[in-house]
Amino acid sequence: MIDEPLERLRAAARRTRELALSRAATGLSHEDADDDVGTIGTDGAVGFDPFPLLEALHDHGVRAVVIGQVAGIMHGSAELTGDLDLLWGGVPAHAPALAAAFASVGARLAGDAGEPMEVRPEAFLRPKVRFTAPGAGGDCCTPALPWGDLDVRELLDRAITAVGPGGLEVHHVSRDDLIRMRRALGRPKDLRRADELAALAADRRS
Numbered sequence: 001m002i003d004e005p006l007e008r009l010r011a012a013a014r015r016t017r018e019l020a021l022s023r024a025a026t027g028l029s030h031e032d033a034d035d036d037v038g039t040i041g042t043d044g045a046v047g048f049d050p051f052p053l054l055e056a057l058h059d060h061g062v063r064a065v066v067i068g069q070v071a072g073i074m075h076g077s078a079e080l081t082g083d084l085d086l087l088w089g090g091v092p093a094h095a096p097a098l099a100a101a102f103a104s105v106g107a108r109l110a111g112d113a114g115e116p117m118e119v120r121p122e123a124f125l126r127p128k129v130r131f132t133a134p135g136a137g138g139d140c141c142t143p144a145l146p147w148g149d150l151d152v153r154e155l156l157d158r159a160i161t162a163v164g165p166g167g168l169e170v171h172h173v174s175r176d177d178l179i180r181m182r183r184a185l186g187r188p189k190d191l192r193r194a195d196e197l198a199a200l201a202a203d204r205r206s
Contacts, residue, residue, distance in 0.1 A: 003162035005074035006170060012073045013049050016080045020045040030083040030137045031114070031130065035187040038069065044082030049135035052105050053084065054170050060101035064088040065159040066172040067181065068138070072193055074162065075175045076200045079193060083138040087173070088124070089156055090142030095121035098140075107133035148184030155181070175201060 019040070030044035039045065050070055057064050068085030069077065088098060099121045102109070109117040110130040117123045127145035131137060143152040155177045162170045173181065175197055182194035 003164065005162040005172065006164045006168075008076065009050070009070065009073050009170075012080055013051070016040065016045050016048040016082060019080065020048070020082075029132075033083070036189055038079070038189045039082035040080045042082055044137055045080070046082075047135060048082050050084040052135050053102070053107070053133050055168055056101040056104045057086075057098075058168050058170070060097045060104070062088065062094065062098050062101050063171055064098065064140070065156055066170060067141075067178065069193065071172040071178050072197060074170075074172050075178065075197055077193060077196055079189075079196070084136040085138045086140045087152065087156060088140065088142060089153070090125060090144060092121070092125060095124050098124050102131060102133065102140075105133045105135075107131045147181060150180055150184050 020043075025046070026041065026043050028042035030039045030042055033039040033042050033044070054066075064086045065088065066074070066084070067087050068083065069079060069081035070084050072079065073081065088094070099119055103119045107119060108131065109119055109123050111117055111126070112128070114130070117129065123129050124140060125142070128139050128141045131140055143156065145152070155173055158174050158177055159171045160174055162172065164170065179194045179197050182190040182197075
């Protein structure tokens with residue numbers, strides 16, 4: 001049986017692709033997203049499908065945790081997105097498997113200034129590396145990336161797992177931790193989405 005979070009994500013990715021097909025190209029990538037609309041307003045939405053990379057991570061035994069709006073969608077957010085952000089533990093011994101997973105889907109990497117980087121284990125040991133892969137681009141982060149006063153490593157430990165066909169496991173940050181991450185960032189889209197998730201949680205409790 002497929003977990004509801006994965007059903008939500010597949011449906012949202014399909015709606016994103018349909019939306020992108022119905023509009024003119026923007027010329028913007030996920031790095032160009034503004035702080036209100038987010039990546040749904042960029043060409044990152046074109047062909048958006050995070051599952052090939054998520055499946056590659058699973059197949060290579062990598063425990064990378066989905067954060068950002070893809071995690072929000074898995075928790076019930078109605079807002080669409082055009083990027084996939086990931087958080088992993090930053091343990092050097094695990095970096096080769098992570099690099100192999102990204103390489104297997106033909107991903108390209110870039111540093112903070114947009115400089116191209118080889119898909120090698122050491123690239124993923126940076127606090128953050130940008131990636132572009134068929135179906136999804138975004139950021140792959142380690143706990144070394146500052147996130148306000150949050151202890152991001154604890155968020156990794158509390159991540160939850162959705163299970164899909166063939167035993168696919170997709171790890172994603174918990175709803176409460178995602179709300180904390182959103183509020184720590186404080187951009188308009190983050191605060192709006194944090195409020196949405198908090199309201200959804202309240203509705204379910206009632």
